[in-house]
Amino acid sequence: MTLDTIPTGLFFIATALYTASTVGYALYLFMQKEKMQHTALSLILAGFIFHAMGTLMVSVQMGTLPIHNLKETLSIAALALSGMFLVLKTKFNLKILGIFAAPLVALMMMAMVALPGAPVPAGSFLKGFWLVSHIILIFSGEAALALACGAGILYILQENAIKAKKRGFFFTRLPSLDLLDSTSYTCVITGFAMLTAGLITGLVYAKAVWGSFWTWDPKEIWSAVTWLVYAALLHGRLTSGWQGRRSAIMTIIGFAVLVFTFLGVNFLIGGHHRGFTM
Structure with missing residues (x-):
């Protein structure tokens, strides 16, 4: 089916x-x-x-x-x-x-x-509580991080419009920088929390299916890289005042890494998750 x-x-x-x-x-x-x-x-x-x-x-x-x-x-x-x-x-x-x-x-x-x-192979191992939890948390987290990227792009467009001598198309059509920045930050916090929980449930599921929490699969490695990028963003906001444009740029970079982890790794490198993109 x-x-x-x-x-x-x-x-x-x-x-x-x-x-x-x-x-x-x-x-x-x-x-x-x-x-x-x-x-x-x-x-x-x-x-x-x-x-x-x-x-x-x-x-x-x-x-x-x-x-x-x-x-x-x-x-x-x-x-x-x-x-x-x-x-x-x-x-x-x-x-x-x-x-x-x-x-x-x-x-x-x-x-x-x-x-x-x-066709889905008979007796597919993609079942169970940990797998369903992993999927829901990972995809929900990635969705929130995608929206953080969207808010970051809008922030940069609005900031450029404000700095321009002639405030053009975007200035009157986009909300305030503070609203865009706070929205992006909330999206990052939400997405990061879900991504973290999703990775943990994924480790538990990997243990049940492949017999090990960590197998150095390319998807696992790049998922860790993605997690570190967003962890660095949150750390920068909390300790170094990374707000505004710098935070917006980081959300865009983070989303680019996320997309590569989501699709690029499967197509270009392979591993346990390659079957999900066949």
Whole structure:
């Protein structure tokens, strides 16, 4: 049982809604009409609901989360990002962050729909409490860190607009630097905490499956590198006053490392996790 065999229509509908939300947020960025922002938010919420319904149905049929190949991995990543965006939008009311979240979710879903499915081998070992906990925590944490990157990009754009002699396009369309910085910081704290818990559950799962907590698998090494990058960012904020532009740049660098760990390691290096991108 794969994403190809259970209601494909739900995933197509979710993809269409995420894409429409992207258009809505782009129009909101240019025209600043509050109605467009509400419509775009409603569209991404509807997309999340259809996406979650399809994922739940697949999970029930498979007896575990669908995470066996690249198609399923992209779907779970998109679901986590849309869900995390909705949570953080409620907390901070940072409306314009959708201009980063919606297109990223839509692109992942478009890639997921376009990719061919792969049969799940019988007796798959990708089951159990520790595995499910690992997946939920890791993907939720990565989603929060992706949004931190989005807030960091918006921070740099707004700072450049403020410093410019002629305050142009972004100055009137983006929120204050303080709001962008605090949002990014909260996203990093949330993502780092979840990432840490996810790595711990992953170690426990590795012990159960491969007989060792740590096997020097490339994914394990780069996951540790990613963790250290964000640990350095938080340490810098707490002890050295890394705020504003420096923190924003670090969130972008951290997300680049995160993307390489998520996909690049599997494609270019291999290891235990390579099967998730086949």
